[in-house]
Structure formats: structure tokens, C-alpha cells
Amino acid sequence: MRRCEKAKEIILKEKKLTLDTVKKILKEHTTGICGHTKVHLHDDTVTLASVILNPKDKWLLLCNTNPCKGTYKKYRL
Numbered sequence: 748m749r750r751c752e753k754a755k756e757i758i759l760k761e762k763k764l765t766l767d768t769v770k771k772i773l774k775e776h777t778t779g780i781c782g783h784t785k786v787h788l789h790d791d792t793v794t795l796a797s798v799i800l801n802p803k804d805k806w807l808l809l810c811n812t813n814p815c816k817g818t819y820k821k822y823r824l
């Protein structure tokens with residue numbers, strides 16, 4: 748399964764796109780959206796950090812490590 752298909756699956760399962768849904772997608776390991784485990788190291792990409800942008804309300808959330816391990820901190824734009 749590709750990453751975008753997995754994201755769609757999570758959204759359909761949650762039935763509503765919330766901030767928690769977005770965080771859940773970014774923490775996903777089976778397809779490597781959050782990719783840093785030995786399973787995902789073959790595809791030349793590694794997740795180092797995660798950002799969620801909300802330009803409409805002028806803020807971003809930054810998780811300065813793997814999103815499955817860290818927490819998001821909010822910054823005003």
C-alpha cells in the first residue's frame with residue numbers, strides 16, 4: 748500500500764479530518780509515512796521531524812523528531 752492510500756484509509760476510518768487525524772497519519776509506520784525503522788531504510792528516506800501548517804490561522808506545529816516519539820509545539824506565523 749502506498750503512503751497516500753494509507754492516509755486516505757485513515758481519514759475514511761476516522762470519518763472526519765481533525766488535527767488528531769493528521770497527527771495519526773504522520774505517525775503511521777506500516778507504509779513509512781513516519782519512516783525511520785529498519786523496515787523503511789531501504790527507500791533512501793528517513794523522517795527526521797514533522798510539521799503541520801495552518802496558514803489560514805497563521806500557525807504551525809513542529810515536532811522536532813520522529814512524530815511517533817515526540818510532541819508538537821505550536822508557533823505563530
Ligand SMILES: [Zn+2]
Binds near residue numbers: 774776781813816
Ligand atoms: Zn515513527
